[in-house]
Amino acid sequence: MNEELLSKDPLNKIISKSKGDSTIRYITFNVNGVKTIFNYHPWNQLKNNKDFNTLFNLLQADIITLQELKLTETSLQQQMSQLVHLSDYKSFISIPVTKKGYSGVGLFIRNPKSNENKKHRKHLTVIKAEEGITGWLPSSSSSSSSSSSANKIPYRESANNIGGYTDIEKLPGLHLDSEGRCVCVELADNTVIFAVYCPANSQCTYDGELFRLTFIKLLLQRCYNLVKLYPQKKIVIMGDINIAIDMIDHAETIELGIKENLLKPSFRGHNFEVLNYENCVSFRTATEARKLLNKYVIRSIWQDLKNEKNPNQKEREKEEPFLYDTTRLVQGRRMKMYTVWNTLTNARQINHGSRIDLILFSDEKMVQRISNADIWPFLMGSDHCPVFTDCDMSDEDEDEDEDEDENEDGNKTSVDLIEQPKLSFEAKNHFKINKVRDITSFFGSKRQKLQ
Numbered sequence: 001m002n003e004e005l006l007s008k009d010p011l012n013k014i015i016s017k018s019k020g021d022s023t024i025r026y027i028t029f030n031v032n033g034v035k036t037i038f039n040y041h042p043w044n045q046l047k048n049n050k051d052f053n054t055l056f057n058l059l060q061a062d063i064i065t066l067q068e069l070k071l072t073e074t075s076l077q078q079q080m081s082q083l084v085h086l087s088d089y090k091s092f093i094s095i096p097v098t099k100k101g102y103s104g105v106g107l108f109i110r111n112p113k114s115n116e117n118k119k120h121r122k123h124l125t126v127i128k129a130e131e132g133i134t135g136w137l138p139s140s141s142s143s144s145s146s147s148s149s150a151n152k153i154p155y156r157e158s159a160n161n162i163g164g165y166t167d168i169e170k171l172p173g174l175h176l177d178s179e180g181r182c183v184c185v186e187l188a189d190n191t192v193i194f195a196v197y198c199p200a201n202s203q204c205t206y207d208g209e210l211f212r213l214t215f216i217k218l219l220l221q222r223c224y225n226l227v228k229l230y231p232q233k234k235i236v237i238m239g240d241i242n243i244a245i246d247m248i249d250h251a252e253t254i255e256l257g258i259k260e261n262l263l264k265p266s267f268r269g270h271n272f273e274v275l276n277y278e279n280c281v282s283f284r285t286a287t288e289a290r291k292l293l294n295k296y297v298i299r300s301i302w303q304d305l306k307n308e309k310n311p312n313q314k315e316r317e318k319e320e321p322f323l324y325d326t327t328r329l330v331q332g333r334r335m336k337m338y339t340v341w342n343t344l345t346n347a348r349q350i351n352h353g354s355r356i357d358l359i360l361f362s363d364e365k366m367v368q369r370i371s372n373a374d375i376w377p378f379l380m381g382s383d384h385c386p387v388f389t390d391c392d393m394s395d396e397d398e399d400e401d402e403d404e405d406e407n408e409d410g411n412k413t414s415v416d417l418i419e420q421p422k423l424s425f426e427a428k429n430h431f432k433i434n435k436v437r438d439i440t441s442f443f444g445s446k447r448q449k450l451q
Contacts, residue, residue, distance in 0.1 A: 002054060002057075002058060005042055005045055005046075005058065006058065008042070009378075010041075010042060010378040010379055010380075011042055011058060013376075013378050014058075014059065014060070014376065015372060015374075016060065017060055017390055018371045018372065018390060018392055019371070019392050019393075019394045021113070021116055021117075021120065022117070022120060022392065022393055022394035023062075023371060023390050023391065023392050023393065023394075024062045024063065024123050024124075024390070024391045024393055025059075025060050025061055025062045025063070025388055025389070025390050025391075026062070026063045026064075026236065026238055026359050026388060026389045026390075026391070027059055027061045027063070027064040027065070027386055027387070027388045028064070028065050028067070028195075028238045028239050028240070028357055028358075028359055028386065028387050028388075029064070029065070029066055029067070029357075029381075029382070029384065029385075029386040029387070030066075030067040030068050030197070030239075030240040030340070030357060030382055030383075030384035031066050031067070031068060031069070031381060031382045031384075032068050032070075032382040032383050032384065033068060033069075033070040033382075034066060034068075034069045034070065034071060034080065034083065034104075034106075035070070035071075035075075035079070035080065036381075037055075037381040037382065038050060038051075039381075040380040040381040041380060043055060043381060050080065050082045050083075051082065052082055052083050052086060052108075053082075053086040053087050053088055053089065056086070056088070056089055056108060056110075057088060059386070059388075061108070061110065062109075062110045062123075062124060063107075063108070063109055063110070063124075063193065063236075063238075064089075064107075064108050065105065065106065065107045065108070065183070065195035065238050065239050066105070066106045066108075067103075067104070067105050067106075067195075067196075067197035067239050067240045068103060068104060068197060068240070068382075069083075069093070069095065069103075069104030069105065069106055069180075070101050070102060070103070070104060071093075071095050071101065071104050072095065072100045072101050073095060073431060075101070076093065076095065076427075076431060076433070077431060077433050081433050081435075083106065083427075084427040084428050084431065084433045085428060085433070085435045086108065088110055088111055089108040089109060089110050089111060090108065090109045090111060090126060090420075090423075090426055091106065091107075091108055091426065091427040091428065092106065092107045092108070092109075092126075092129050092183045092185060092195075092423075092425060092426060092427060093105070093106045093107075093183070093427040093430070093431070094106075094131045094132070094180040094181070094182060094183050095180040096178065096179045096180040097178045097179075097180070098178050098179065099179060102179070102180075103179045103180045103181055103197055104180045104197070105180060105181060105182060105183050105195050105196065105197050105239065106183070106195075106427075107183040107185060107193065107195035109124055109126055109185065109187075110124055111124070111420075112124040112125060119189075119393070119396060120393060121188075122187065122188040122189040123187060123188075123189050123191070123393060124187065125187060125188035125189075125420055126185050126186070126187060126188075126420065126423060126426075127186055127187065127188050127421060128160060128161070128162050128185065128186040128423075129183070129184070129185045129186075129423045129424075129425040129426065130155045130161070130162055130183075130184045130185075130425060131155075131177070131182070131183060131184075131425055131430075132155070132173075132176075132177030132181075132182050132184075133176070133177060133181075133182045133184070133194070133196075133215070133218055133219050133222055134156075134165065134166070134168050134173035134174075134176055134177050134218060135154055135155045135156030135157075135161065135165040135173070136154045136155075136156065136168075136170050136173035136174050136177065137154065137155060137174065137177050138152035138153065138154060138155075139152060139153050139154065139155045139158045139424065139425075140152070140424035140425055140429065140430055154170075162184060162186050162192060162226075163225075163226060163229065163230065164192075164222045164223070164225035164226035164229060164230075165222060165225070166218050166221050166222055166225070168218060172214075176211070176214060176215055176218065179199075180197075181196060181197045181198065181199070181215065182194060182195065182196045182197075182219070183195045186233075189234075190230075190232050190233050190234060191233075191234045191235075191236060191363075191366075192223075192226055192233050192234070192235055192236070193236045193238065194219065194223065194235070194236070194237045194238070194239075195238055195239050196219060196237065196238070196239040196240070196241070197239055197240050197242075198212070198215060198216055198219070198239070198240060198241045198242045198243070199211055199212040199215050199216075199242065200212070200242040209288075212242075212289060213288055213289060213292065216241075216243070216289055216292050216293065217292055219237070220292065220293070220295070220296045223235045223237060223296075223322075223323070223362065224296065224320075224322065227322055227362050234361070234362055234363035234365075234366055235322075235323070235360075235361070235362035235363070236359070236360065236361055236362075236366075237323065237358070237359075237360040238358070238359045238360070239357070239358075240340075240356060240357050240384065241293065241356055241357070241358050242289075242356050243289050243290050243293045243356060244290070244354045244355055244356055245284070245290070245293060245294060245297060245325065245328075245355075245358075246273075246280065246283065246284065247272075247273075247276070247279065247280045247283040248269045248272060248273065248280075248333060248335050248337075249337070249338070249354055249355035249356075250283075250354045250355075251336070251338060251347075251351075251352045251353055251354060252352075252354070253283065254272075255352070257276075257279065262279065263275075263276045263279060264276055267335065268333075268335065269332070269333030269334055269335045270332070270333045272333075272335065273333060294321075295321065296321050296322060296323050297321055297323045297324075297325055297360065298321045298322070298323060298324055298325075299321065322362050323360040323361070323362055324360065324361045324362070324367045325358060325360060326358075326359045326360065326361055326367070326370055326373045326389040327355075327358065327359065327373045327374065327375070327387060327389070329367065329370060329373065330370060330372060330373040330374065330389075331373065331374060336351050337355055337375055338351060338352075338353030338354055338355050338375075338377070339353070339354070339355050339356060339357040339375055339377075339384055339385050339387055340353050340354055340355075340356055340357065340383055340384045340385075341353035341383060342383070343383045348377075348383075351377075355375075357375075357384055357385075357387045358387070359373070359387060359388075359389045361389075366391055369391045369392050369393060369395065370389060370390065370391055370392075371390045371391065371392040372388075372389070372390040373387075373388065373389040373390065374387075374388065375387050376388065
């Protein structure tokens with residue numbers, strides 16, 4: 001059945017990983033309600049309803065994040081337990097504490113196979129997992145016997161934390177992390193992944209904008225702290241960032257600018273930016289949220305040209321951008337590479353949208369190993385489309401020791417000793433959801449014995 005689906009449109013448009021199991025595929029997908037995705041083709045063709053394990057495998061996902069799950073703890077336990085118990089993936093899920101059935105982020109890491117290369121297994125072995133960006137949420141691994149969150153130790157105060165925390169106070173930190181917007185894990189290869197659903201402030205309120213800017217600022221500051229405090233750590237930010245980095249990522253701005261004769265049209269991204277250079281550069285700092293993101297995302301060569309004439313060049317250099325936009329690195333200045341569309345206006349049919357779903361890398365070696373990165377606008381199920389980045393890990397440094405790796409404390413650890421530890425924030429443990437077995441499975445063994 002799965003082979004048949006893969007041979008047909010639209011799944012036959014998905015390019016296979018260049019090096020098979022030696023390629024790590026990162027995917028981000030805002031599903032706009034995880035309960036409804038199986039109403040859409042091709043997911044409605046799967047034999048079992050809500051079969052996320054097969055869905056992820058069809059996408060050849062190694063590390064995948066879903067945003068806007070729109071689940072409550074009750075619905076997760078009673079209706080969507082399949083999202084927690086996946087045969088091929090570990091699940092880490094954050095859902096809102098206050099706004100029930102709103103927001104929500106899931107991060108799913110493929111279980112490494114026993115026959116995979118030792119180093120490759122490290123790229124998929126989760127050693128730490130946390131909820132939120134501030135570190136103030138209570139850690140489920142607290143030694144306290146009480147189930148009350150008030151008696152549990154915050155992640156930032158636990159001995160085995162991921163680190164890089166900002167100096168936000170506890171109450172504002174808990175408020176910021178109350179909406180289920182971030183899952184953070186650290187892998188055995190020192191990669192720290194932030195799966196996020198950044199606030200959009202769709203209602204355009206003052207409080208909403210303050211919340212949005214604070215979230216983005218603390219997310220980026222924490223990532224920056226991690227690479228500065230622990231140079232061996234590699235940061236991946238993936239998810240719905242809700243910010244268009246460049247003007248070529250925002251159809252509405254281009255359309256209005258051309259209509260008002262403020263912009264000159266061009267179908268090629270590079271030409272468009274040359275023709276409308278000042279406007280394109282100004283766009284990057286036109287809002288506080290976009291200015292914040294562009295403070296840390298490494299600029300393209302075309303924006304760098306502006307620095308030669310910029311009197312504040314030295315000040316800009318102090319900002320030390322460190323994040324690479326992986327899709328742009330592969331696709332260049334390609335236009336109309338949108339990842340979300342307004343469903344009320346059928347904007348997807350004419351490809352009138354914006355690019356706000358991103359996969360960002362901090363590590364130059366990881367960037368050099370990117371073999372492919374693109375969007376999948378042909379995959380339905382949401383007002384967003386999936387975005388992927390492939391990293392070919394088959395050419396890892398030959399001079400690296402095959403059996404040992406250095407951790408953040410500078411100690412050598414044997415690759416053979418790295419195991420998947422029990423993680424309290426893994427969804428099945430965090431939400432205490434037992435695996436539900438099909439009732440027919442209880443009769444299978446009895447039939448075999450009778451025969």
